[in-house]
Amino acid sequence: MISVVILGAGNVATHLYKAFCKIDEVSVTQWYNRSLDAIRTFKNDVSITDDLAQLNEADVYILAVSDDAIKMLSTQLPFENRLVVHTSGAASLYDIDKKHKRGVFYPLQTFSKAAEIDFANVPICIEALESTDYHVLKKMAKALGSPTKKVNTDQRKVLHLAAVFVNNFTNQLYRVAHEITESEGAEFDLLKPLILETAKKVQNVSPYMAQTGPAKRNDKKTLRKHLKLIKNKHHTDIYNLLTTSIQQTHGRKKL
């Protein structure tokens, strides 16, 4: 049994808490947040505190707090030589005070309190300085049913950057499509099965192989028609830049 103290009460902390509650291999023995309000509803299920001096001894302390708070909070912890990890894709392992055994437990997924998450769909990227610590973290991830991967800091940082492309930027393309369709009274909803199919396709085929469409074919007539149809300068810029990007990838001339 791995004993865990969770620090923070945001999206990641809350999903981790709920997921750990469902499994036998890990026990959350305490939940800390700087204000109790966010965790008061759980007070009958777990020991809660807003006082760092009251923290219990545990195998792992998970700092699921804002990136900017990791360094300071880890310094304030009133003990040393215990395993302390953060959950950030962008923060350094060395943001954690060196008095601790340090690690990273980065769940590569998008969390929000409203949406349920199945940890089978949350790859966990693990980093640790000591191999015994690495194995504790791996055991914890496996217990959640998550795929795990040992990644170094550089790899984790590019994964976090790449996640912005496939999550935030992709979502913004959906938004632009929403704007474009609405402007003609067409229904964005009609695009939803295509959105899903596009994401499903690259589960088995590389994005390179999955590409189709007028940019890849260098179908100049359609490209011209599309540009004429776009009324928003900003949409035009995105159209041109991503068309050029596809053509560079697939060895076509520039637009």
Next chain:
Amino acid sequence: MISVVILGAGNVATHLYKAFCKIDEVSVTQWYNRSLDAIRTFKNDVSITDDLAQLNEADVYILAVSDDAIKMLSTQLPFENRLVVHTSGAASLYDIDKKHKRGVFYPLQTFSKAAEIDFANVPICIEALESTDYHVLKKMAKALGSPTKKVNTDQRKVLHLAAVFVNNFTNQLYRVAHEITESEGAEFDLLKPLILETAKKVQNVSPYMAQTGPAKRNDKKTLRKHLKLIKNKHHTDIYNLLTTSIQQTHGRKKL
């Protein structure tokens, strides 16, 4: 029973043929292609031909051919006053010769011969000049189990444009993420659950509400870190443009 002649033997024609074969309400009575090679394997199941003069009488003629071929092929058909439709998102209804009853049967999905398609996930956008023709096309789509939508030419064209954003451009973002992760020896595969989750999220929530991340939060520190991490000028351009786009949508200042 609706009798159909399919013209063309590409991705769309082949998927339509196979889907119609599975249902009782529609019968494909003949399959035309300019060269027989592509359809010869089906010769025991359906009458095949490469000779327009040999075309049977049918309720609907589906021109599932390249956009550029629609006009000419419709002119060459040796009959008039029958229902002739194309399957293109970009071509005009009026590309079909005016001697015919004209319509559009545009399946808003990505087709490739390799991938199976469930027509329940293929919204079909229907356009017709006469309401009786519209109802035949709607019946045909319903028989496939597809959602249907009456759309006019302008709406269909913006849907086709928007499809480029959510399909081709999104796929290119996946490609860029592939390049970024590979450059550090990180695994693109770790992003696949996030890709799927991002697409799933907007099935129920608008892309506006679904947005998260450093651009939306205007988290300048992370934005700067990311830009420092990107080694490819082209990726930088995409990062900057889509970050600006998100910030415009969400009322933030420019980068």
